[in-house]
Amino acid sequence: MVRDFVGEMTTMGGTVLVTGAGMDMSLLAPLRGRGLLVPSKPIQPLTEEELIRGLRGAVAYVHGGEEQATAEALRSARETLKVVAFLGVGYENFVDVTAADDLGIVVTSTPRAATESVVELTIGQIINANRNIGRHIGDRYPYWRGPEELPHELSSRTVGIVGLGANGTRIAEILRAFRVDVAYFSRTRRRDVEERLGLSFLPLLELAERSDILVVMVPCTAETRSMVGVEVLKRLRPGAVLINTARPAVVDPDALYEVMSDKRVGTAVFDGFYDRNSRVAAKLLKTFGDRLLVTGHIASHTREAMDRMVLQAVGSIENVLSTGADEHAVGKHGGNS
């Protein structure tokens, strides 16, 4: 059966669309072995039109970029497209899974492949924001005007983690190695982790009240969008640090503007930022300069994590093309739906 199916694919002469940057394309060789046409380089489509063009004739779509796989784009490829393999876990923000479901296109993700890479970047940025390292790069001597200008030792801070999934748990683990006081809020209380690491569980508003540093580490879903809004942010300690290396939209941008204006939030860290057409996003970047440390969605971009993600994606594509299903499928094809 599987063999016949592969044969069919081959005669289809289908292509694979690969988007993003930095992946080792040689890892896609197994798909070539199935007779699919794999490009030599990924592309980075940013508009829907570019994506529609890229999807022409595509049987599989490896989504490793920053584009929106809209209903319109997926519909344009409905004749050929069987699977969208998203590199990473935050597929909700990049792929219209409901539309894919309706079109019979399977969407897969790569859980846990990038945990260490995301956690490392997050801890690095916690230290950067807490110590304000960027400000000191290039100085030969420190120029403190008084003790109030000195940063605090991380080990004297309370860090609140919103979301105790795989990433949140690892962040807690490492912060405990730094002897940091860690509290968390999560939809599901994790008493085993609390006990093992010595964490306290707090409702979200109380967590914010106690936190010098608040780390947002939840996926962005309809439920979590703008979950960190003005109510939460206003409870932070004055001059607090906000770390969002999850999806930007979990933090309400207008609320962020407000609390950065009155310095309730001293420094905010994002990995990936709001839509480039958003006016409040532009205003945030313009107004707060180096109090806003933004990187371009690089947390999962290491060679090791990227290789794991691509290998998992290739496996998922092979499974979907062979059997129509995969353990990492999401939406209505997923185990949790």
Next chain:
Amino acid sequence: MVRDFVGEMTTMGGTVLVTGAGMDMSLLAPLRGRGLLVPSKPIQPLTEEELIRGLRGAVAYVHGGEEQATAEALRSARETLKVVAFLGVGYENFVDVTAADDLGIVVTSTPRAATESVVELTIGQIINANRNIGRHIGDRYPYWRGPEELPHELSSRTVGIVGLGANGTRIAEILRAFRVDVAYFSRTRRRDVEERLGLSFLPLLELAERSDILVVMVPCTAETRSMVGVEVLKRLRPGAVLINTARPAVVDPDALYEVMSDKRVGTAVFDGFYDRNSRVAAKLLKTFGDRLLVTGHIASHTREAMDRMVLQAVGSIENVLSTGADEHAVGKHGGNS
């Protein structure tokens, strides 16, 4: 007896010279209680002349700055000066202890007060250098041209630590929480730490050969000056990261220039840099730009560490003025001499 001595100090009307920046001067109140004149702010003398002027009439000298307490400067104050309380541990590079010993001036340091602060900055800079975070600040999207541009996950790296004192041990502990492979070289082999943390001990040259990231964490003494020279640096893996948050002079600057030129060392981190009159230092900064992450000796500068250092220094000054001795004395007055 102590009372009489204090009385004598009072009639002497001596002053306390405090250098550096960022200390909470209220912590020096106990010295005022002894009748010593404590300034309201620290000063930052950079030349010997400025220091000599500052030391006029000084009974105690809290050294928290970047100046050299030379034999000449100490000699100028020999009539009044009883104690130099160095804030930190690297006193060898800032105080001529031999001259102080000859003059009967006690020099003290503040061991362990800043360990956590130094370690936090070091780990932050390891992540910054390994992930090249600075390059990505301000980008909205990542711009990788290929997989070879992607950084490696820290957890896939081998970190070599030179010096397994209090700081080196804590760095190893935290890196192990990141699941990093850690090896070390130290004058004294620490089998207990090896076993507890799963470290391997290697001779220095072999350590360099195995290291993707080499962390220098030894005090700078006559024995360790330029200890990390061309022989060591040439053995590093191509593109290695060199982290020196100890004193700069432990790494030979000419050797560094050589291995950064041929990219044997990709990125080097320093906290505090070579003498500002050094030509090779200027050449390093000019040639390697953002491959050289230099901060101005800020590793121990957090409020908590600074407070602990100042409090320890005040205690040491009180002890020396009362009894002529202190447990944190170094040089010939120290326990280890």
